[in-house]
Amino acid sequence: MPDSPEKQPKAVVIGAGFGGIAAALRLRARGYHVTLIDKQDKLGGRAYQYERKTDLGTFIHDAGPTVITAKFLFDELFELFGKKREDYVEFRDIYPWYRIVFAGEVTKPRLAATPASRSNATGETSTDAGVPAKQQALPFFDYGGTLEQFEAQIAKFEPRDVEGFRKYLKHSKKIFDVGFTELGDQPVHSFLTMLKCAPSLLRLQNYKTVYGMAKKYIRNEQLRRVFSFQPLLVGGNPFNTTSIYSLIFYLEREWGVQFAMGGTGAIVRGLEKLMREEGIEIRLGEEVETLGTTPNANINAPYDALTRVSLRGGDSIDLTSDPHAVVVCNADAPFVYKHLLDPQLRHGVAARRIDSKVAPQQYSMGLFVMYFGTKTSYPDVAHHTIVLGQQYKELIDDLFDRFGLETNDTSVYLHRPTATDPSMAPPGCDSFYVLVPVPNNQPMKSNRRRKGATAVEPTLRPDGSIDWDVMGPIMRDATVKYLERTTLPRLSETIIDDFYVTPDHFEKNLNTLHGSGFSIQPIFSQSAWFRFHNKAPGVEGLYFVGAGTHPGAGMPGVLCSAKVLEHALPPAPNRAHK
Numbered sequence: 001m002p003d004s005p006e007k008q009p010k011a012v013v014i015g016a017g018f019g020g021i022a023a024a025l026r027l028r029a030r031g032y033h034v035t036l037i038d039k040q041d042k043l044g045g046r047a048y049q050y051e052r053k054t055d056l057g058t059f060i061h062d063a064g065p066t067v068i069t070a071k072f073l074f075d076e077l078f079e080l081f082g083k084k085r086e087d088y089v090e091f092r093d094i095y096p097w098y099r100i101v102f103a104g105e106v107t108k109p110r111l112a113a114t115p116a117s118r119s120n121a122t123g124e125t126s127t128d129a130g131v132p133a134k135q136q137a138l139p140f141f142d143y144g145g146t147l148e149q150f151e152a153q154i155a156k157f158e159p160r161d162v163e164g165f166r167k168y169l170k171h172s173k174k175i176f177d178v179g180f181t182e183l184g185d186q187p188v189h190s191f192l193t194m195l196k197c198a199p200s201l202l203r204l205q206n207y208k209t210v211y212g213m214a215k216k217y218i219r220n221e222q223l224r225r226v227f228s229f230q231p232l233l234v235g236g237n238p239f240n241t242t243s244i245y246s247l248i249f250y251l252e253r254e255w256g257v258q259f260a261m262g263g264t265g266a267i268v269r270g271l272e273k274l275m276r277e278e279g280i281e282i283r284l285g286e287e288v289e290t291l292g293t294t295p296n297a298n299i300n301a302p303y304d305a306l307t308r309v310s311l312r313g314g315d316s317i318d319l320t321s322d323p324h325a326v327v328v329c330n331a332d333a334p335f336v337y338k339h340l341l342d343p344q345l346r347h348g349v350a351a352r353r354i355d356s357k358v359a360p361q362q363y364s365m366g367l368f369v370m371y372f373g374t375k376t377s378y379p380d381v382a383h384h385t386i387v388l389g390q391q392y393k394e395l396i397d398d399l400f401d402r403f404g405l406e407t408n409d410t411s412v413y414l415h416r417p418t419a420t421d422p423s424m425a426p427p428g429c430d431s432f433y434v435l436v437p438v439p440n441n442q443p444m445k446s447n448r449r450r451k452g453a454t455a456v457e458p459t460l461r462p463d464g465s466i467d468w469d470v471m472g473p474i475m476r477d478a479t480v481k482y483l484e485r486t487t488l489p490r491l492s493e494t495i496i497d498d499f500y501v502t503p504d505h506f507e508k509n510l511n512t513l514h515g516s517g518f519s520i521q522p523i524f525s526q527s528a529w530f531r532f533h534n535k536a537p538g539v540e541g542l543y544f545v546g547a548g549t550h551p552g553a554g555m556p557g558v559l560c561s562a563k564v565l566e567h568a569l570p571p572a573p574n575r576a577h578k
Contacts, residue, residue, distance in 0.1 A: 008033035009324035009572045012309050012317055014288050017045025018065070018555060019545035020330030021271050022077055022562035024280050027328070029080040031572030034280045035317065037309075039287035039511070043272050045330070046510065049265025050371060054497050057426025059373035060263055061433055063501075065555050066415050067097075067233070067384060068258040069251055073559040074267065081278055088270030090261040094420055097144030097257035099382035100226055103409075103486045104390025138486060141226050142382075144257060158220035168217040168227060169250070175206070175243065176250035184551050185563040188528045189535055197528075206244045206524070210236075213243040225388055232411075232437065234553040235364025235518025237400045239393060242524040251556060259383065259420045287312045291327065291340045293539060303540045304345060319541075324573060326541045328565070330558075333532035333548035334361060334513040334520065347538030349530055350520070354513075362526060364518035364553075365399050366440035366503030368475050371433045374494040378430055378487075383419040387412050387486050394451050400521070402439040404449035405458040405466060407478035412436050414487060429496075432488075436479055441465045441503045441515035468502035476500055519548030527552070534564045543569060 011027040013020045016038035024036045042048060046064035068074075071091055078085040085091075141153050147169075151162045183197060205213070214228040230248040231241040260266045275282065292308040306327055309317040319325040329336050337351045346352050353361045389395055389409040396411075398404055413435040418425045425431040443464030447457045456478070459470040476498070484491045503515030512519060520526050532549045536542035545561040547553035 009326075010035070010317070010319060010322050011326050011328065012037065012319075013328045013330060014038075014309070014336075015045060015330030015546065016040070016043040016282075016284075017330050017546060017558065018047055018267075019547070019558035019561050020045065020328070021268070021275070022073075022559050023328045023330060023543075023545045023565055024275060025077045025080060025271070025278070026562055026565055027326075027569075028275075028278050028280055030566070030569070032326070035283060036275070036280055037283045037286050037288060037311075039285065040509070041285055042268075043282070043284070044265065044268040047264045047268055049263055049268070052371075052373065052497050052499075054373065054426070056373075056375060056429060056496065059426070059429070059431045059497060060265070060417075060424040061371040061431060062264040062415070062417065063369075063371075064264070066259070066264055066417070068260060068267075068555065069248075070255050070556040070559070071258055072255065073556060073563070076563075077271065078274060081274065083274065085270070088273060089266045091258040092261055092420060093256055094259050094383050095145050095149075096142035096382055096384075097252060098384045098386050100141045100143055100229070101385060101387045101486060102139045102141075102222055102225075103387050104392070139222070141222070143226060144252070154223060157223050158218075161218050161220050161223050164217040164219065165223075165227075168214065169253070171213070171217070172246050172250040172253075176247040176254070179244045179247045180251060180551075180556075183528070184556075184560045185567070187534050187564050187568045188531075188550050189533050189537070189568070191529050193529065206242050208243040209239055210241050210243050210245050211238040213246050225392060229386065229388070231522060232396075234522055234557065235516070235520075235547070236522040237396055239396060240400075241522050242527060244527070245522060245552075248554075257384075259417065261421050263417055263421070263424060286315075288331070288340060291336075291542070292316075293342065293345065303538050306539065306541045326543060326569065328543045328545060330544075330546045332510075332512040332519055333544050333546065334363075335511050336544070337532075338513055339511075341539070345539055348533055348536070350526070350532045351537075362400075362521045362523060363440055363442065363514050363516040364521050365437045366506065366515050367517035368436040368438045368472075368479070368500060368502055369433055370436070370476060370479055370498060370500040372495050372498035373425055374430045374432065374488075374491070375428075375496045376430070376494045377418070377428055378416065379419075381414070381416050381419065381430075381487060383416055385414040385416070385487060387414065387482075391451075394449075396437075398449050398451075399437055399439060402442060402444045403446050404444075405438060405447070405456070405471065405475075406449065407456055407475060408482070410436060410482065412479070412482070414483070434479060434483060436475070437517075438475070438503065439466060440517070441507055466503075468504045472500060472502050475502075518553040519546070522552050534561060535568045 011032035011034045013024045013036045024034045028034045048063035050061040052059045075085045154161050154165050210231050211228040214224045218224045228238040231238045231245050289312045290310045293304040294307050306319050389411045391409050415433045418430045459467045461467045506512045507515035534549050546558050549561050551557050551560050
């Protein structure tokens with residue numbers, strides 16, 4: 001039996017995203033009495049789940065992460081306590097992993113979707129009630145499955161690239177073996193640790209970008225985009241993100257892509273049940289205001305000691321009586337250093353760059369996310385669809401550099417969970433969300449694009465950032481029109497319920513600095529030792545997990561960041577949870 005809570009050292013986890021939940025479970029398994037705090041009314045962080053009631057029934061929308069890869073990282077959390085994930089939540093393999101649609105002017109191949117009957121809101125089948133008999137004839141690439149399926153798709157665009165793909169796959173595996181297998185769950189707290197890895201990474205040409213790596217092996221421009229878009233899923237620009245992130249391709253090859261029946265929210269509910277079974281204290285609707293510290297009693301110690309976790313409203317958690325107490329922040333690391341800690345505690349290269357004028361942190365793009373239900377079904381639309389616009393590189397460069405707001409020729413991710421789980425919408429209906437990358441809430445360098453004209457010039461706030469109170473409705477209408485042209489014909493006629501969030505939501509509700517969607521960018525100078533350390537330098541007992549820390553954003557990244565704690569943090573002294 002475990003010791004009573006009074007005898008177990010304290011662990012306070014701030015933020016209940018997947019990184020925080022995983023950290024809470026791993027700490028509990030190591031013998032800590034864990035308290036998990038989050039300001040929202042439900043667990044999940046970015047993996048929040050919305051329910052929208054309409055006259056036709058309830059639509060369910062996952063708020064953020066939807067693509068499950070490296071499912072073993074979830075399985076491990078249950079296995080820590082001798083349990084099976086399958087008893088809590090069902091994962092189902094999907095194909096294609098993504099359908100990548102090219103919305104620009106492409107001459108070949110012209111691939112039309114196959115006509116299919118549809119069920120309307122009354123349960124009757126029709127080919128013209130609400131949507132046309134088939135989608136517009138835009139070229140697309142069904143990404144995923146077996147090697148044979150990959151190669152068949154490649155051959156439709158450029159048969160000569162099949163051999164290049166095989167070479168790319170071998171290179172991706174070598175990067176995966178080093179970047180994920182060897183380093184993914186290891187702390188990189190010293191520069192020397194990173195230097196030891198440098199020879200291997202240099203041999204693998206990690207100085208190239210993800211797009212540069214694809215270009216080395218692939219001739220066709222559309223296929224180069226297919227094998228280099230992955231950094232966008234973790235907040236990176238494929239044209240400047242280090243090619244170590246090409247490992248994402250092999251990670252997907254290794255474990256496939258799954259979906260949780262009931263949505264990502266079903267994973268959160270399964271993990272919540274496990275946490276409650278194992279005695280983890282969960283406190284929702286409470287926000288941390290400051291982290292108190294004091295100089296260490298040992299004057300020779302090069303660090304401060306944590307003393308308390310102060311909450312808005314006046315409550316606090318005292319840490320002074322427990323010399324083994326730890327605090328793990330799943331809150332956005334830049335936000336914690338900016339708002340929760342004394343500025344004098346910004347030790348480490350990443351923390352010192354927060355307000356730097358010389359070498360400031362580079363933050364990921366912002367996100368405009370629109371959630372909607374339709375009164376008819378779109379059976380030809382895949383579970384995960386990525387629509388790439390014609391001005392692909394120009395759009396991405398302007399997006400990350402904050403030049404203009406594109407509403408007409410953009411690139412989006414479209415999620416249709418009802419392709420796999422029809423229960424997430426009323427019968428005969430579909431549930432969707434569309435994610436549109438937009439500039440974050442830092443001041444814009446210009447409200448105009450550098451090349452070409454946008455459909456609209458954004459209204460700016462006095463500080464130079466986009467005024468989303470004005471631009472939100474405009475972006476909503478433009479997004480509906482864009483989806484009508486590319487993937488969802490007659491959407492404006494079939495949509496029955498919708499709402500959206502902007503970078504303001506990420507900044508004000510999720511407490512991410514500048515409203516970035518994925519914390520800091522995954523460029524080389526912000527990776528590994530250069531990223532926010534999992535063990536905070538200069539503050540004894542403070543640790544970080546989540547998107548802004550090593551190894552990075554995305555579900556596998558944040559789950560691995562919690563796994564790093566097992567190497568960076570000792571077990572609770574002589575009090576292992578059994």
